Amino acid sequence: xxxxxxxxxxxxxxxxxxxxxxxxxxxxxxxxxxxxxxxxxxxxxxxxxxxxxxxxxxxxxxxxxxxxxxxxxxxxxxxxxxxxxxxxxxxxxxxxxxxxxxxxxxxxxxxx
Amino acid sequence: xxxxxxxxxxxxxxxxxxxxxxxxxxxxxxxxxxxxxxxxxxxxxxxxxxxxxxxxxxxxxxxxxxxxxxxxxxxxxxxxxxxxxxxxxxxxxxxxxxxxx
Amino acid sequence: xxxxxxxxxxxxxxxxxxxxxxxxxxxxxxxxxxxxxxxxxxxxxxxxxxxxxxxxxxxxxxxxxxxxxxxxxxxxxxxxxxxxxxxxxxxxxxxxxxxxxxxxxxxxxxxxxxxxxxxxxxxxxxxxxxxxxxxxxxxxxxxxxxxxxxxxxxxxxxxxxxxxxxxxxxxxxxxxxxxxxxxxxxxxxxxxxxxxxxxxxxxxxxxxxxxxxxxxxxxxxxxxxxxxxxxxxxxxxxxxxxxxxxxxxxxxxxxxxxxxxxxxxxxxxxxxxxxxxxxxxxxxxxxxxxxxxxxxxxxxxxxxxxxxxxxxxxxxxxxxxxxxxxxxxxxxxxxxxxxxxxxxxxxxxxxxxxxxxxxxxxxxxxxxxxxxxxxxxxxxxxxxxxxxxxxxxxxxxxxxxxxxxxxxxxxxxxxxxxxxxxxxxxxxxxxxxxxxxxxxxxxxxxxxxxxxxxxxxxxxxxxxxxxxxxxxxxxxxxxxxxxxxxxxxxxxxxxxxxxxxxxxxxxxxxxxxxxxxxxxxxxxxx
Numbered sequence: 001x002x003x004x005x006x007x008x009x010x011x012x013x014x015x016x017x018x019x020x021x022x023x024x025x026x027x028x029x030x031x032x033x034x035x036x037x038x039x040x041x042x043x044x045x046x047x048x049x050x051x052x053x054x055x056x057x058x059x060x061x062x063x064x065x066x067x068x069x070x071x072x073x074x075x076x077x078x079x080x081x082x083x084x085x086x087x088x089x090x091x092x093x094x095x096x097x098x099x100x101x102x103x104x105x106x107x108x109x110x111x112x
Numbered sequence: 113x114x115x116x117x118x119x120x121x122x123x124x125x126x127x128x129x130x131x132x133x134x135x136x137x138x139x140x141x142x143x144x145x146x147x148x149x150x151x152x153x154x155x156x157x158x159x160x161x162x163x164x165x166x167x168x169x170x171x172x173x174x175x176x177x178x179x180x181x182x183x184x185x186x187x188x189x190x191x192x193x194x195x196x197x198x199x200x201x202x203x204x205x206x207x208x209x210x211x212x213x
Numbered sequence: 214x215x216x217x218x219x220x221x222x223x224x225x226x227x228x229x230x231x232x233x234x235x236x237x238x239x240x241x242x243x244x245x246x247x248x249x250x251x252x253x254x255x256x257x258x259x260x261x262x263x264x265x266x267x268x269x270x271x272x273x274x275x276x277x278x279x280x281x282x283x284x285x286x287x288x289x290x291x292x293x294x295x296x297x298x299x300x301x302x303x304x305x306x307x308x309x310x311x312x313x314x315x316x317x318x319x320x321x322x323x324x325x326x327x328x329x330x331x332x333x334x335x336x337x338x339x340x341x342x343x344x345x346x347x348x349x350x351x352x353x354x355x356x357x358x359x360x361x362x363x364x365x366x367x368x369x370x371x372x373x374x375x376x377x378x379x380x381x382x383x384x385x386x387x388x389x390x391x392x393x394x395x396x397x398x399x400x401x402x403x404x405x406x407x408x409x410x411x412x413x414x415x416x417x418x419x420x421x422x423x424x425x426x427x428x429x430x431x432x433x434x435x436x437x438x439x440x441x442x443x444x445x446x447x448x449x450x451x452x453x454x455x456x457x458x459x460x461x462x463x464x465x466x467x468x469x470x471x472x473x474x475x476x477x478x479x480x481x482x483x484x485x486x487x488x489x490x491x492x493x494x495x496x497x498x499x500x501x502x503x504x505x506x507x508x509x510x511x512x513x514x515x516x517x518x519x520x521x522x523x524x525x526x527x528x529x530x531x532x533x534x535x536x537x538x539x540x541x542x543x544x545x546x547x548x549x550x551x552x553x554x555x556x557x558x559x560x561x562x563x564x565x566x567x568x569x570x571x572x573x574x575x576x577x578x579x580x581x582x583x584x585x586x587x588x589x590x591x592x593x594x595x596x597x598x599x600x601x602x603x604x605x606x607x608x609x610x611x612x613x614x615x616x617x618x619x620x621x622x623x624x625x626x627x628x629x630x631x632x633x634x635x636x637x638x639x640x641x642x643x644x645x646x647x648x649x650x651x652x653x654x655x656x657x658x659x660x661x662x663x664x665x666x667x668x669x670x671x672x673x674x675x676x677x678x679x680x681x682x683x684x685x686x687x688x689x690x691x692x693x694x695x696x697x698x699x700x701x702x703x704x705x706x707x708x709x710x711x712x713x714x715x716x717x718x719x720x721x722x723x724x725x726x727x728x729x730x731x732x733x734x735x736x737x738x739x
Contacts, residue, residue: 003554021386066508067550074558077410080385081561084405088388143432150433155535158448161433162535166542168430169365169422176369177376180225181218207436 002071004108005062009055009071011105013079016051018098019044021083030091052076058109126185134179137192142172144199151206219377226373230573231596233366235603236349238570240360242607244346244417245563247339248548248556251302254338256696257618258303259678261333263690267301270476274469276325277486280306281468283328284491288312288319294488305331317353335628336618341636342611347425350633361422361429368418374407381408399576406569413562414569420546423539449536453516453526456489456497463494466522475500475515478527484512494520509537510544571604589652598648605659606643608707612666613639615700619670619677660711667704671697 021027023044028036036044055075060068086094149164150157175192182188246253255261268276280296288294288310295318297307308321324331337344348356375381385408388401407414427434427442438445443455468486476483481502489497496519501512511530518525532540544550548559578596583589589597617635625631643662647655674697675681685693 002552006554006558017386024383024386027386070508070545071555073412074555074562077413077562077565078558080409081565084386084388084409087386088390143430146430147432147436150437156448156533157437158445158450159533159535161437161445162449162539164433165426165430166423166535166539168433169368169419169426172365173368173372177222177225177372180373181221183217203436 002063002067004111005059006071006075008062008105008108009059009075010078011101011108012051012055012058013072013075014082015098015101015105016048016055017076017079017083018048018086018094018101019051020048021087022094022098023048027087027091027094030087031094129185130179130188133185133188133192134176137179137189137196138172138175141175141192141196141199142168144196144203145171148199148202148206151203151210219379222373222376226370226377227577229366229373230370230570231577233363233370234570234574234577235599236359236363237367238567238574238603239349239607240346240363240421241563241567241570242611243342244421245560245567246342246611247346248551248560248563250339250343252339252692252696253342254336254340255302255692257336257338257615258333259619259674259680261304263688263692265301265304267482268299268304270473272325273298273476273483274472276306277468277472279323279325279328280308280486281465281488283321283323284308284310284488285465287321289492291319291491292489294491296486296488298483298486299325300482300484305333334618334623335625336632337629341614341633347421350637357425357428361425364418364422368415368422371407371411371414371418375411378404378408384408396576396579396582399572399579403569403572403576406565406572410562410565410569413559414566416545417563417566420542423542424546426539449539450528450530450532451511451536451540453497453499453514453528456495458490459494461494462492463496463520465491465496465498465519468498471498471517471522472500474517474524475502478515479513479529481505481513488519491519496520497525498522504544504549506550508544508550509540510547510549511540574600574604597652598644601647601655601659602640602644605656605663606640606647608663608703609643609659609666610636610640612663612670612700612703615670616666616673619673656714657711660707660714664704664707664711667700667707670700 022031023036023041025035028034028041056068056072059072059075062068063071082097083094086097146164146168149167150161153160153163155163179188179192182191276299277296280298281294284291284294284296287308291310291312292314293311295309297309299306304325306323306325308323309318310320311318322331322335323329344350347360349359350356351359378384384401384404386405388405389398392398392401422429427445431440431442434440434442434445443452446452447454465488468488472483472486479500479502481504483500484503485501487499487501489499498517498519500515500517502514504510504512509530509532511532513530514526514528516525516528517523530540548556551559574596578593578600581593583593614632614636617632621628621631621635643659647659650658671682674693675684680688680690680693682694682697684690685697
């Protein structure tokens with residue numbers, strides 16, 4: 001059970017943090033060679049925070065109030081490490097990787 | 113701290129004083145707070161002791177940060193002496209009351 | 214106070230971090246290795262079969278009898294005996310006893326079937342890392358105090374770092390590898406390592422202090438319990454009610470039936486049997502079980518009167534909020550609850566912590582690089598050698614510890630101590646080497662040496678035990694496969710670091726700049 005939940009959490013937090021990362025001028029420019037428009041920026045930021053909240057909900061629903069928050073924080077750290085690695089070495093991969101992570105999270109959530 | 117000249121005997125003495133105050137004052141306040149809270153928290157004794165002890169490390173960390181953030185060593189010493197004095201007095205009263213019961 | 218708070222906190226952060234950094238790095242590294250304590254112990258005893266049977270109640274009862282028979286001869290007047298029973302991870306019985314709490318305990322390992330020493334090489338295994346991470350291989354009281362003081366300084370460093378770093382969210386994902394100054398890149402790396410796992414760093418530091426809270430902060434127990442720690446622990450519900458010694462000798466009833474009876478009452482695996490005051494008429498036998506799955510670190514316990522074997526108490530911890538908070542802190546610190554996947558995350562977070570401390574230490578010296586041509590001042594040279602000796606020296610010593618386990622003769626007397634001796638010999642050697650070599654190339658050389666040593670571990674293991682990856686696949690031995698993979702990953706990591714480390718701390722990669730306002734500059738130029 002737990003590894004699947006963790007996978008869903010990791011994928012979700014990765015996608016959420018990738019959105020937050022891309023909402024920032026510097027990283028957006030590195031990935032797309034241009035700064036984001038204000039609307040894009042706000043949209044990405046909203047999506048990112050929503051993803052983090054959703055991640056928390058998934059963790060708590062699947063693991064309970066004891067383990068859920070632990071797993072949520074753990075997966076946020078793990079996801080952030082991945083985003084930082086991509087942002088420093090392959091910024092153009094962030095978007096495709098995040099778009100790939102979303103269905104992965106969905107599949108993992110449905111096999112629960 | 114950090115502002116002003118970074119050399120000279122006065123600066124070094126100030127740094128040494130803050131380090132000393134942070135360590136001694138920080139531990140003293142944390143220890144006194146633990147002792148007083150252990151006797152006064154409205155919980156079972158075991159619960160009060162546990163809660164007070166766990167909290168004490170936060171107290172110490174905050175005191176250390178405060179000592180280094182304060183405008184001057186004298187300000188830090190004065191502000192630290194107040195709670196240390198009050199808690200010492202409180203502990204003395206509590207211990208006397210406990211001994212006479 | 215223009216900018217005063219941030220500046221004073223930056224000052225505190227860099228100096229507190231420097232003072233405790235070397236010890237904290239060692240604590241983070243060996244503590245992180247402790248997440249795989251049982252696996253390391255198992256790997257370091259290659260004589261054990263790939264799959265171990267789970268011991269039956271009869272096995273456990275017999276093992277307890279064997280242990281008690283041995284202890285009656287070895288330590289009849291002990292204050293307490295601690296008997297760790299065989300498990301699926303370790304088939305031996307591990308004994309520990311105290312005759313005086315001020316002295317180090319006596320220890321022994323037995324084969325439960327024969328009562329003699331196990332037919333396995335003598336080693337401390339992963340227990341060495343576990344003990345080192347809070348006792349630093351010093352006498353336990355001194356070691357624990359040093360570890361605790363450093364953890365407290367670490368907590369202050371973390372908090373002051375958070376206050377200093379005002380662009381936490383803006384810089385969250387930022388690691389400029391090709392920044393104009395080396396200092397910039399190191400600062401980015403330090404920020405990322407610190408911020409990304411900040412909940413973990415705060416949790417592990419605070420809970421680490423809390424696990425030994427009563428030693429560091431005994432004043433609550435001293436005032437409210439007149440220093441009677443046992444009565445305090447008993448009232449919190451963490452241990453069974455203490456018995457006062459009778460003061461006259463008594464004989465211990467057979468422990469086998471007590472073990473069987475305890476096993477009928479608790480469903481968790483039995484971990485340990487403790488005999489308190491074994492020679493006294495009021496001796497007590499306590500069966501301690503593994504924690505049920507949960508965050509909180511609470512062991513179910515069953516206590517018996519030692520002289521008669523009658524049941525005294527069944528402790529199924531149902532703690533009140535403050536005690537529950539304490540046991541939850543201990544549980545979070547130890548992460549026994551974490552399955553394999555979550556454990557990997559904890560492990561990575563631990564490595565991130567070590568990286569945070571390591572980059573912080575290097576940053577201190579990079580930020581104080583002398584202008585090209587000028588000689589480094591004494592303090593800088595000292596910090597550099599200690600940095601190298603810790604950040605590159607400790608991993609080399611860890612790899613050497615694994616290698617010594619495979620290379621030292623199996624029948625060597627005091628073999629476990631020799632393994633530890635090799636660990637420290639390589640560490641001291643690394644520090645001496647760091648002091649003697651020129652700064653421009655020494656990082657690369659030492660990191661490359663770490664890579665070579667970690668690469669040597671699976672090679673030497675394959676040659677010495679024949680349990681190379683192909684054999685492990687054939688035998689279905691996941692532990693050996695994972696261990697080899699982990700060693701290769703570490704070797705690769707150090708090889709990349711060695712490749713990147715070229716001239717990292719050599720003069721010239723940094724624009725000449727005054728040393729004093731470095732923190733402010735570094736943070737505000739962002």
